[in-house]
Amino acid sequence: MHAELEHLGFSIVTVALEKDPExxxxxxxxxxxxxxxxxxxxxxxxxxxxxxxxxxxxxIDEEGRIVRPNDAVFVTGTWTRAHGVDHERHxxxxxxxxxxxxxxxxxxEAARRQPVPDADHQQARAEFGxxxxxxxxxxADRAEAHFARAGELAPHDFTIRRGSLxxxxxxxxxxxxxxxxxxxxxxxxxxxxxxxx
Amino acid sequence: xxxxxARDVTLTVLDQGRVTVVDxxxxxxxxxxxxxxxxxxxxxxxxxxxLCRGEVCIPVRPGSGLDDNAVDLVAVAxxxxxxxxxxxxxxxxxxxxxxxxxxxxxxxxxAPDFTLPDLDGRLHSxxxxxxxKVVLAVYGSW
Numbered sequence: 150m151h152a153e154l155e156h157l158g159f160s161i162v163t164v165a166l167e168k169d170p171e172x173x174x175x176x177x178x179x180x181x182x183x184x185x186x187x188x189x190x191x192x193x194x195x196x197x198x199x200x201x202x203x204x205x206x207x208x209i210d211e212e213g214r215i216v217r218p219n220d221a222v223f224v225t226g227t228w229t230r231a232h233g234v235d236h237e238r239h240x241x242x243x244x245x246x247x248x249x250x251x252x253x254x255x256x257x258e259a260a261r262r263q264p265v266p267d268a269d270h271q272q273a274r275a276e277f278g279x280x281x282x283x284x285x286x287x288x289a290d291r292a293e294a295h296f297a298r299a300g301e302l303a304p305h306d307f308t309i310r311r312g313s314l315x316x317x318x319x320x321x322x323x324x325x326x327x328x329x330x331x332x333x334x335x336x337x338x339x340x341x342x343x344x345x346x
Numbered sequence: 347x348x349x350x351x352a353r354d355v356t357l358t359v360l361d362q363g364r365v366t367v368v369d370x371x372x373x374x375x376x377x378x379x380x381x382x383x384x385x386x387x388x389x390x391x392x393x394x395x396x397l398c399r400g401e402v403c404i405p406v407r408p409g410s411g412l413d414d415n416a417v418d419l420v421a422v423a424x425x426x427x428x429x430x431x432x433x434x435x436x437x438x439x440x441x442x443x444x445x446x447x448x449x450x451x452x453x454x455x456x457a458p459d460f461t462l463p464d465l466d467g468r469l470h471s472x473x474x475x476x477x478x479k480v481v482l483a484v485y486g487s488w
Contacts, residue, residue: 157479158477159479160475160478161480162481163484164462164484164485165485166484167487172487176487187462187463189462189484193363194462196443198458198484199448200484203485203486204485205483205484207457207482208480208481209457209472210479211477213459213472214456214457215452215457218452247479256455259455260453260454260455263453265445265452266448266449268429271428271442271443271445272431275429275430275441275442276431278360278440278442279360279440280431282365282440283433288433288438291436295431298431312486314488315488321488
């Protein structure tokens with residue numbers, strides 16, 4: 150899509166939240182993207198944009214303004230049965246914005262629909278940041294309590310709860326993840342927070 | 347100031363990406379450092395009007411945990427509304443950005459800039475793409 154729309158002044162930028170760039174290298178090399186494909190080992194972009202799950206997509210206009218805040222947008226059909234999101238619809242919407250400019254929100258609407266973090270969520274991110282540092286610096290045992298505290302403070306943030314699993318040496322698609330989602334959804338919460346049309 | 351349960355440690359302070367190692371003491375929910383260490387780790391400097399960094403000054407009252415050349419980083423974070431995570435055993439603290447600051451930036455509609463490497467280690471900034479429409483997609487291999 151990037152190569153197809155690049156001449157219109159459109160770019161895709163992907164940011165992978167990874168404990169180690171090597172974890173995502175096979176994905177990126179297989180996709181061979183022509184757009185910037187970046188690695189974020191410190192969850193910097195998750196914090197700056199208040200992303201709470203992956204994928205999370207933001208539209209930014211020519212003046213550097215957010216014209217569509219965080220949305221769970223899938224660009225392949227791989228997980229459609231699991232999440233029920235029609236990825237083709239999202240792709241059409243992006244293509245239309247790139248070609249005609251239609252679909253951008255007004256500043257007022259974008260601000261109103263922009264999810265922002267509360268103090269507990271930022272505390273969770275601090276606990277997560279400390280836990281990452283501990284895990285990387287020979288204190289994996291100490292890190293566990295801070296990962297757990299982060300998840301308690303921000304139970305809706307799966308960049309923290311699921312994203313911490315590989316750092317802790319746990320399978321991110323295994324039982325621990327499944328139990329996490331079953332518990333969260335069982336309490337009446339959405340796993341993916343989608344913007345409505 | 348240092349209570350009997352405080353323990354001297356080599357302290358690693360993580361302040362929004364900056365890592366500084368200073369001497370300090372921890373215990374009882376406090377993380378004490380001297381003024382020089384405070385400045386090295388956080389950029390705050392003691393002045394007559396309080397502890398200051400740029401335009402921001404924290405007033406210092408007796409017993410506030412900020413007086414006597416001994417500063418409690420937990421008290422500093424609390425006054426600033428910033429989160430602080432502490433591991434006393436490992437001697438490490440993480441100071442994060444305030445929720446109010448994050449919310450203000452996001453509600454302003456300005457897309458926060460960032461600079462990150464690609465797989466080859468080349469750095470890219472979002473601001474390099476000003477003048478273009480950008481779809482920013484955050485994902486993970488997990």
